[in-house]
Amino acid sequence: MRDDDVRSSCFAALDVLQAKWGPDIPYAALVEGFNFRARRVPFLNRAFGIYRASGQRGPAALSVNSSYKQDRYQDEQTPEGVLYRYQGVDPENHFNRWLRNAHVLDVPLVYFVGTRPNWYRPFYPTFVERDIPDELRVLLTFGRMRGSYDEREPVHITDAIERRYEVGLVKKRIHQAQFRGAVLPAYRERCAICRLREVRLLDAAHIVADTEEAGEPTISNGLSLCSIHHRAYDEDLVGVAPDLRVHVSRRLLDDDDGPMLAVLKGFNGVTIATPSKKVWRPNPDRLGMRFERFLAT
Numbered sequence: 001m002r003d004d005d006v007r008s009s010c011f012a013a014l015d016v017l018q019a020k021w022g023p024d025i026p027y028a029a030l031v032e033g034f035n036f037r038a039r040r041v042p043f044l045n046r047a048f049g050i051y052r053a054s055g056q057r058g059p060a061a062l063s064v065n066s067s068y069k070q071d072r073y074q075d076e077q078t079p080e081g082v083l084y085r086y087q088g089v090d091p092e093n094h095f096n097r098w099l100r101n102a103h104v105l106d107v108p109l110v111y112f113v114g115t116r117p118n119w120y121r122p123f124y125p126t127f128v129e130r131d132i133p134d135e136l137r138v139l140l141t142f143g144r145m146r147g148s149y150d151e152r153e154p155v156h157i158t159d160a161i162e163r164r165y166e167v168g169l170v171k172k173r174i175h176q177a178q179f180r181g182a183v184l185p186a187y188r189e190r191c192a193i194c195r196l197r198e199v200r201l202l203d204a205a206h207i208v209a210d211t212e213e214a215g216e217p218t219i220s221n222g223l224s225l226c227s228i229h230h231r232a233y234d235e236d237l238v239g240v241a242p243d244l245r246v247h248v249s250r251r252l253l254d255d256d257d258g259p260m261l262a263v264l265k266g267f268n269g270v271t272i273a274t275p276s277k278k279v280w281r282p283n284p285d286r287l288g289m290r291f292e293r294f295l296a297t
Contacts, residue, residue: 058105063112084139089136104131119181124154144166205233242284242287
């Protein structure tokens with residue numbers, strides 16, 4: 001038995017929570033569970049990782065999760081998917097049977113990834129693509145939800161090339177989410193330039209891009225920026241000098257295109273807000289590398 005009705009209710013409830021909170025959901029919201037046939041059903045079991053709801057009729061897991069720090073178990077990201085560890089060393093314990101049954105029945109589940117303490121990003125539909133009992137782990141891959149908003153259906157991607165592409169997208173989202181989850185709290189969840197505090201409008205911007213050698217995913221290589229300042233920073237319309245002062249490009253300063261641009265230009269010369277801990281503050285050398293690009297644009 002696949003429990004497709006439970007899974008559909010779970011996915012729909014997560015759609016609603018992400019509409020409210022954004023892509024990352026606080027554990028305090030997840031712990032309330034979702035409604036299924038007049039019962040509250042938990043989304044996950046944070047302590048044991050692999051979870052099957054007591055109200056399910058089928059034998060397969062509903063969700064798996066990984067903590068932000070991953071102290072006990074380390075997920076391994078590969079081009080083929082995510083290698084997720086069994087619970088303990090007995091492939092036949094009930095947690096691992098739930099996980100392995102998800103592979104046998106080819107049912108979709110939710111992969112909750114900790115992006116910062118007490119916040120999770122759910123990825124669904126996730127499928128147990130391969131069971132590897134000799135290594136005490138499974139391979140997780142990612143499908144797609146298709147159809148209209150109120151009739152969405154999980155689709156298992158069978159084409160290997162398309163599946164690898166989807167895995168790459170999810171890996172990038174996980175990286176971005178965990179980087180954001182580290183940077184925003186360090187900046188007390190506000191834009192370093194304009195001090196906006198609406199978390200849903202804040203991003204973590206890399207000072208040196210993660211595609212470059214010096215582009216490490218560390219707080220000192222990040223800036224908490226609102227969506228507008230992030231886009232302007234990425235396009236070198238706004239720069240931050242090693243002395244932490246904001247510079248607006250001459251192109252924008254010479255333009256006169258309404259009140260929104262006037263607000264953007266108003267931050268020229270201000271000093272950005274920085275984290276309280278010295279080790280978290282923007283690295284001057286990286287700021288200098290990035291500022292040279294801004295000046296050359």
